Amino acid sequence: MTSVHLLKWSSKISMKVKVFTKVLKPKLSFWMQPIEQADCGLQDEINLWLSRHTSIEITEIKQTQSGGSFMPATLNITIWYQ
Numbered sequence: 001m002t003s004v005h006l007l008k009w010s011s012k013i014s015m016k017v018k019v020f021t022k023v024l025k026p027k028l029s030f031w032m033q034p035i036e037q038a039d040c041g042l043q044d045e046i047n048l049w050l051s052r053h054t055s056i057e058i059t060e061i062k063q064t065q066s067g068g069s070f071m072p073a074t075l076n077i078t079i080w081y082q
Contacts, residue, residue, distance in 0.1 A: 013082055014082065015059070015080060015081075015082060016080070016081055016082070017078055017079070017080050017081075018049065018078070018079045018081065019076065019077070019078050020042060020045060020046055020049075020076070020077045020078075020079075021074065021075070021076050021077075022040050022041070022042040022045075022074070022075050023040070023072050023073070023074050023075075024040055024065075024072055024073040024074070024075055025040070025072035042075060042077070046077065046079075053081075056081040056082065057081060057082045058079055058080070058081045059080045059081060059082060060079075060080040061077065061078070061079050061080070062077070062078045062080075063075070063076070063077050063078075064076045
């Protein structure tokens, strides 16, 4: 009779989270047209952060948005990385 022993192997991986938050209230011109990007510079902020952290491994990106009825919408982006 042969018995098999299973070893439980676990490794602790340090997961980190970077949160980006921006209130989406674009500046409007006299004619009520947006005079800046629709994301209010959030994309540029994320790209700058990514360019400064080239050695990370991104495992997940999440996006949520709240508000928008009577208050300006707030956009939250979380980047999970190692």
